[in-house]
Amino acid sequence: MEISLDTLPLDDYPSELGLDMKRTDQLQGALEMVILKTLQSGAKHGFDIALHVQTVSDGLLRVEEGSLYPALHRMERQKLIDGEWRVTPNGRRARYYALTDEGRERLAQAELSWTTVSQGIQRLLNFA
């Protein structure tokens, strides 16, 4: 896969160099898809999302809890999800996120292209 330098959002200056891979578009895209998929079954707060991903993927995927929030906020700004303060069953205040129509659309696209790419890679691996 070719990673174009221009797409790297490297806004830092040379003195502050250091490539931070978790910020690349590709991985952000994956995290975004995971979050969208998780929210498909209903609104959840951040901790719930982290827990859900861990549980459902049988511990194969781990979302670093801290890096979840910048992603959530970015997606909220992009109007893919909608955030709202609610009270948890245990009586705590937490911010719940739900999919918007746009978010659902984006999820459908992402699932489709993910399936295509992974099938392609799978076939490639099988062939070799």
Add this chain to the structure above:
Amino acid sequence: MNSLFAWARRRRDSDAEWREEIESHLALREEWNAAHGVEPEDARNLARRQFGNTLATLEEVRAVHINPWIDGVLQDAKYALRGFRKTPSFSIIAIATIAIGIGASTAIFSVVDPLLFRSLPYAQDEQLVSVGYFGPVDDQEFNVVSSYFDWQRAHAPFQALTAMRPSSPCDLMVGETPLRLTCYSAAGNLLGTLGVTPILGSNFTAEDDLPRAPTVVLISYELWRSTFGSDPKVIGRKVSLDEEWVRIIGVLPKDFIMPERGQVDILRPARLDASLPRNANSSSFLRTFARLRSGVSIEQARGLLRPYFDESTRLDVPASLRSEVRMVIRSLRDRQIHDVRLQSWTLMGAAIALLLLACTNVANLLLARASARRNELAMRAAIGASRGRLIRQAFTESLILGALGGAAGCAAAWGLLHVLLRLAPPGTLGLDQARIDVRVLVFALIATLLAALLFGMAPAAERVRSGALASWHTAGATRTLFRKILVAGQVAISLILLTGASLLLRSLWELQNRALGFQTEHVVTASFTPGNRRYQSVAAQIELFRQVEESMRRIPGSGSFALSDTIPPRGGYTRPYSNLRIAGRPPLAENGGLVLCRWVTPGYFQTMGIPIVAGRAFTEEERAAGESPVILSAALAHRIFGDENPVSRLIELDGNDHWSQIVGVTADATNSGLTEPPGPEYYRLRMRTAPFLPRSTVAVFRTPVDPATFNHWIRRQFAALDPALPVTVQSLDEHLQELRSLPRFMASLVAAFAGIGTLLAAVGLFGVLSFLVSQRTQEIGVRMAVGATPARIALQVQRQAGFWVVAGLIGGLAGSLALTRTMRGLLYGISPVDFVSFAAAVAVLVLVATLATYAPSHRAARIDPAAALRSE
């Protein structure tokens, strides 16, 4: 401002919300941990570890919400400022250079703005025009009362036509002391036509403007403030003006100026009398102004006035002058800045040239800095900083430089304006009305932005090219080519400035040193005008003149002494040439223009140092005998008599069959202003009794006595004669210096700009050459190692500098030839393509360029080959 606070508050609120969300996550995790068998005391700590760095997360969330573009700009700004702090000498030089450019152009803009751009202090000023005859009587259009009355009927072009007399001195008695003020008489509809209303009291009524109405006056805001202490009860008050009791009915607005840009203290109704015989009104001088009907253009107005104009020309203009008279209708602004438009544009042009030079220099500095940082830039480009990003960074840097320089420039402009006010005599170019106000600051802001764009463009363009890692080693050639072109441009612009300055200086020199035809040293003049009331009768005036003559002779050291109505270098009264008649000769040619005339006492020629070239001067005996001899100037004698001797011929001057004998011929003396060659002139003897003498009078002394002491004696003598008679005492040299003050002001200002500009160009050249030498140290080292002599190396650097300087000189000469032509009106006695001025400008620039080349070329020659080769 409010929205800024709101933004800050919103930002604080959302910050708290983001924190709360993270806290809530930690609490939920802690709860979950505890529920899954973690000891309660460890549950919290584990939650924190599982979450990672909360502060970093908060920072990232924040980054999501802040507009990334603004954030980037802020980051750029921070980075730029850090860079400037790291290189203080670069920053100071760049900011000071911008400050010079912005300061000079802003100060000059503040001076020319009211003249060229700002709307006049009248309602809908674009409708106002100046109307009149233009002919060999005056250098501006004028009118006469009878024609003015005729044109009042021209309703098609004009909504209103109004008139004013030229300004005249008048004396207001305030307590015991007379105050010499500037009075204007104007038609009652002047203010109405201009769309101005008094700020206090009322305007003239139609009755006030009737021929024999009692005098009422409007006073200026300044007079109201200074003399009447801004007292509103001044309305209705009676004051003594020219020894007549007049009633104040109103106060003019603060910014009011007369339509020909005159400053007025007191405005009286002109009370023109249409019932007077036509020939009385047709010799009565006026300036007329009109408000065009809406939708009527100046061109159309000319057509619509034409029939009225032709009719009054036939009635009012002597046949001999008719072919030399034409109609003028032009916008009021053109009329107002008639004599300063060229000066204004020249100064503005010089200031803009200086600003351009400053921009080029800063561009050059930024380029030099960019090449010093090119490794850093290439690195940034290589790791993915986009071109747009690098260009934005470049422009942010230049905008910040511009902002700092612009702010310093505004301060510099304020200072420069005060220096100008100090240097220039009052009234020059309306300087006393120049202010640094919002308009001027907006100009400074726009100029700064444009300048920043201009000098920011160079490094930005560079960065696009160096946007690839490949340019790491190859950008050198193009980079220096660009900088050399900049230097050539600087040389060109400063050559234009220098040529302009040297033309103005040489013209000033001509003006200072031209032969005037009279001698100015040791001549002191005392001007006075007998008041209208006390000296109403000719007899009273003649008596005053006699007393003045007698008492002036009593002043110790008064040397030679004379009375005249006016003195050179200006003329006094004029008559049409064709009115003169010579006994035994056919009438003189028509359309001969005008002849000047002065009434002088016998001592005049000796006192002024005007030589008699044929015949003799007037004598006291002739005066006593009541004869009326005439003396001609050489120009007039030659024009009438050619090579014949005019002495003892008879001449008739007034068309009244009174024949006077020509007793002598004088050499020509400047009489049409300092810049014009002497015109034809004749002198009449001031008689002890005469039916008419001009009221304004000048007593002239040639005295070895120190002017200050003499001044005091003159004033004492006048005070003894009539304490209420104001006198202006001045040495003739001072008077001439005043007349030369505008050319001197222009020349020194443009010369100063040219000097600074040339210095900037020299710095630019020096910078580029130094850069070249340091960049090619190794190459030079190799050449020296294989046998090039230091002299050859130095010569090579100089030759390179020479090429670009010569290119600049050629461009500059072409520009100068094109631009200095427009300065023709500012030059006296020299042509706009004066060889000496051009040569001087080129010589100065070549000298400066040589000096700027010297240090870098010698540094190149001193390079040690061994050290240079080792240095990589």
